[in-house]
Amino acid sequence: MPELPEVETIRKSLQEAIVGKKIKDVTIRLAKVFHGDKREILGKTIEAIERRGKILIIKLSGDKNLLIHFKLTGQMVWIEKSKIILRQAQDDAEQSRGIKNQKSKLITLGHPIPFAGTELPAKTTHVIFEIDGPPSSAYGETSARQGGKLFFNDLRQFGWIKVIENRNLKLEIGKLGVEPFSSEFTVDYLKQIFLKTSKPIKLVLMDQEKIAGIGNIYANEALFEAGIKPDKPAKKLRNEEIEKLREATLRVLGEGLRYGGSSASDEAYIKPTGEPGSYQEHFRAYQQDGQKCPKCGGMIKRIALGGRGTFICTGCQR
């Protein structure tokens, strides 16, 4: 799924697009991904968009929140009103030529979406939010104030959207560990959690109850950067290695953010604009098996760890 940099990229993009606007309608096309009663969010104003770990939190008026987990293949795509070209126009043209008309509600995007195709809703669209701009005002309908549609797509259907009241927020996100970009992400904290377990360090890095937001890509990249073997027991890390790993983690997450996340394969993460991120162009370890190690020239190989693809250079990771 989107890991921290991908979810944060989505958060920033949606903040620009929909904060201050209202949820006019919600269409649920696959019931199992939507937990809660959509009537509780109709007419609510989007007040803020936050993130905790890999979870996106859309704060609504009236003490409600929408929590979204993208798992492996979840996407959010925002199309503002002026970019929507109703397919109906095409259908009408076809009908006038005697071709069967299906009253399609498909919209054709103003620009192609690299992975999701050029029409929405796609086969993978499970929830559609219809968003209204703020009440008309002296400003008129500038781009930033327009309504539009927000599409939740998820090919593998593991992701979810939950309606959660403020008083229940803690139940949902209270168990998440420290945020890497917070002041709690210190060498002392890492020492404390690492020394308690002999689990492979990679699994500890990815444990959301210890550190929130790191997934398979950034765990692989951080360990490669730090020169640490992913299967090294966490308690065996020396202080110097823990310091290196902290630095490397912040560095790779920061790079991920800078490049708008990584869109490494089809039908997975894209930005809400429909464009891919580009951090995949900067992978040094993840999915680089068979390639030369950029540090020592040795060969990157793939092993499995905790059932996940793990990419290591045996030359420089010890």
Added chain:
DNA sequence: AGTATCCTGGAA
């Protein structure tokens, strides 16, 4: 500590 499971689809 491992493995199966929820799904769909691309690649080997």
Added chain:
DNA sequence: TTCCAGGATACT
């Protein structure tokens, strides 16, 4: 046909 895929949980 089999393996693999950005996640997390429920089991042996």
